[in-house]
Amino acid sequence: MRISVAILCALVAVQVALLAAPAEANELTVGYYAKKCKGVENIIKWHVIKALKQNRRTGAALVRLLFHDCFVRGCDASVLLDASYENPRPEKGAPVNIGLAAFDLLEEIKAAVEKRCPGVVSCSDILIYAARDAGSILSNGHVHFDVPAGRLDGFVSNADEAQKELPDSTFTVQQLIDNFAAKNFTIEELVILSGAHSIGAGHCSSFTGRLTAPPEQITPAYRDLLNYKCHQGPDPDVVNNIRDEDYATVARFMPGFVSRVRKISDFMDNTYYHNSLAKIVTFNSDWQLLTHTEARSKVHEYADNATLWDVDFGDSMVKLSKLPMPAGSKGEIRTKCSSINHRLY
Numbered sequence: 112m113r114i115s116v117a118i119l120c121a122l123v124a125v126q127v128a129l130l131a132a133p134a135e136a137n138e139l140t141v142g143y144y145a146k147k148c149k150g151v152e153n154i155i156k157w158h159v160i161k162a163l164k165q166n167r168r169t170g171a172a173l174v175r176l177l178f179h180d181c182f183v184r185g186c187d188a189s190v191l192l193d194a195s196y197e198n199p200r201p202e203k204g205a206p207v208n209i210g211l212a213a214f215d216l217l218e219e220i221k222a223a224v225e226k227r228c229p230g231v232v233s234c235s236d237i238l239i240y241a242a243r244d245a246g247s248i249l250s251n252g253h254v255h256f257d258v259p260a261g262r263l264d265g266f267v268s269n270a271d272e273a274q275k276e277l278p279d280s281t282f283t284v285q286q287l288i289d290n291f292a293a294k295n296f297t298i299e300e301l302v303i304l305s306g307a308h309s310i311g312a313g314h315c316s317s318f319t320g321r322l323t324a325p326p327e328q329i330t331p332a333y334r335d336l337l338n339y340k341c342h343q344g345p346d347p348d349v350v351n352n353i354r355d356e357d358y359a360t361v362a363r364f365m366p367g368f369v370s371r372v373r374k375i376s377d378f379m380d381n382t383y384y385h386n387s388l389a390k391i392v393t394f395n396s397d398w399q400l401l402t403h404t405e406a407r408s409k410v411h412e413y414a415d416n417a418t419l420w421d422v423d424f425g426d427s428m429v430k431l432s433k434l435p436m437p438a439g440s441k442g443e444i445r446t447k448c449s450s451i452n453h454r455l456y
């Protein structure tokens with residue numbers, strides 16, 4: 112009996128030791144795992160390349176996941192947690208998180224990394240590395256940045272908090288500006304990061320207002336195209352960028368755009384800004400940027416300068432990736448990204 116109590120105490124002590132305070136943003140370092148888990152960045156990249164060869168949309172999902180993780184409680188992989196008995200409504204279940212994907216890929220990567228270095232690499236770091244690699248692949252290497260690492264995975268994940276912290280596509284430009292300012296992001300950075308909508312897709316329920324918006328807000332032919340697409344099933348998803356649309360649909364609704372349709376989809380670049388100025392963007396939040404003087408001038412600037420956007424987007428992604436967990440939070444290295452480690456207390 113005495114021995115089992117002693118063992119239990121020892122296990123609790125080990126468990127407590129494994130709970131740590133997360134590194135401050137300025138303590139994150141590039142090459143953090145160079146000695147702790149040699150080659151981890153290559154393992155992650157290998158899996159991302161493999162996944163994107165099968166489906167480039169997975170890359171869009173990873174880029175969005177970084178944003179949705181980091182804007183809620185900082186970058187702590189809280190968005191990756193599944194519902195559980197103790198926590199039936201994690202972030203994943205928030206309406207604003209509709210369409211999030213790539214969870215299986217991240218779990219696959221985590222398993223491979225655990226095999227190489229058990230208990231060393233956090234899911235939050237894996238997510239940032241994977242999003243970085245996805246951005247690089249989807250932009251043909253034009254968007255690239257170094258990832259400072261050393262994050263821990265959090266214990267808290269709450270759907271209401273995600274709903275409150277993340278911007279909604281129905282927001283006005285002022286609501287978008289306020290939402291980003293709350294995380295210390297400028298109007299310019301709001302415009303830069305919105306450029307991620309050159310890739311991926313959205314559900315029709317995410318842009319219902321656009322289906323009846325007036326011509327000052329959306330090009331009527333594009334509105335007709337979206338209406339047609341949205342009548343193809345119950346809440347289907349529609350690509351964000353007209354050039355990723357199928358040729359027949361573009362030929363039918365916007366014949367002047369057929370030359371833009373690409374065989375390879377989801378190419379990340381500054382076309383979002385061209386689409387914005389042509390009023391052929393899906394979300395109300397995209398269009399809203401044109402209604403604000405400073406934001407609109409930034410849209411023009413990035414439409415005119417593709418290279419500038421590549422660089423500034425990389426910098427803004429790094430800034431996003433440094434959003435810290437709330438002060439006083441504890442973290443751990445999860446064994447699986449979808450659940451917190453089993454606790455002994």
Ligand code: HEM
Nearest residue numbers: 171172175178210278279280304307311312313314317396
């Ligand atoms: C400015 C405020 C933003 C709003 C209101 C917004 C809203 C949305 C919505 C409604 C969707 C479609 C969800 C669905 O219906 O499935 C979406 C997709 C997407 N968003 Fe945003 N977003 C914003 C900013 C960002 C940022 C900052 C990033 C990344 C840096 C981002 C990256 C993406 C990507 C890549 C997709 C496509 C995802 C996929 O195809 O799986 N968004 N966004």
